[in-house]
Amino acid sequence: MRRAVRVIISGRVQGVGYRDWTRREATTRNLGGWVRNKSDGTVEAVIAGEDSAVESMLLALRVGPPAARVKQVMTEEWTELVPLSFEFRETA
Numbered sequence: 671m672r673r674a675v676r677v678i679i680s681g682r683v684q685g686v687g688y689r690d691w692t693r694r695e696a697t698t699r700n701l702g703g704w705v706r707n708k709s710d711g712t713v714e715a716v717i718a719g720e721d722s723a724v725e726s727m728l729l730a731l732r733v734g735p736p737a738a739r740v741k742q743v744m745t746e747e748w749t750e751l752v753p754l755s756f757e758f759r760e761t762a
Contacts, residue, residue, distance in 0.1 A: 671720070671721045672718065672719060672720060672721070673718065673719070673720075673721045673724045673747075674703070674716060674717070674718035674724075674747070674748040674749070674752050675716070675717055675718075675724060675728070675745045675746065675747055675748055676714070676715070676716050676745065676746050676747075676748045677714070677715045677716070677717065677728070677731060677743060677744070677745050678708075678712050678713070678714050678742075678743070678744045679712060679713045679714075679715070679731055679734070679740055679742070679743050680711070680712045680740075680741050680742045680743075680744075681734075681738065681739045681740045681741035681742065682737075682738055682739040682740075683711075683712065683713045683734060683738050683739075683740060684707050684711055684713065686734075686735060686737035686738045687735050687737060687738075688713050688734055688735060688738050689705045689706070689707065689713065689758060690735075691734065691735035691738075692705045692713070692715055692731070692756075693705060693756050693757075693758065695727060695730050696715075696717055696727060696756040697755075697756050699719065699723040699726060699727055700719055700720075700723060701717045701718060701719040701723055701724065701727055701756060702717075702718045702719060702752050702753050702754045702755060702756060703715060703716040703717040703718050703752050703753065703756055703757075704716055704752075704753060704756065704757045704758065704759045705756070705757075705758060705759065706758065706759035706760060706761055706762055707761045707762075708761065708762050709761060709762065714762065715731070716748050716750075716752055717756075718748070718752040728743065728745065731743050
């Protein structure tokens with residue numbers, strides 16, 4: 671079963687390679703979607719794919735790359751179109 675979620679990650683998640691890491695992790699799991707920095711210091715991502723892969727990615731996002739310090743991961747279901755590959759988006 672396919673699923674898509676929007677995720678907002680807060681903590682020390684900008685300037686630590688979080689977006690690059692997210693793209694690599696999502697690609698490894700065959701997930702589509704996108705990731706971007708937000709002007710409020712958070713990172714926003716939309717991830718879509720098989721439910722088990724999405725769940726695995728959500729667990730990974732709670733840890734992040736070595737230099738990150740994730741404080742909170744908020745999720746909500748996503749119903750809009752999602753790219754099949756994983757891409758970067760401009761800061762919002």
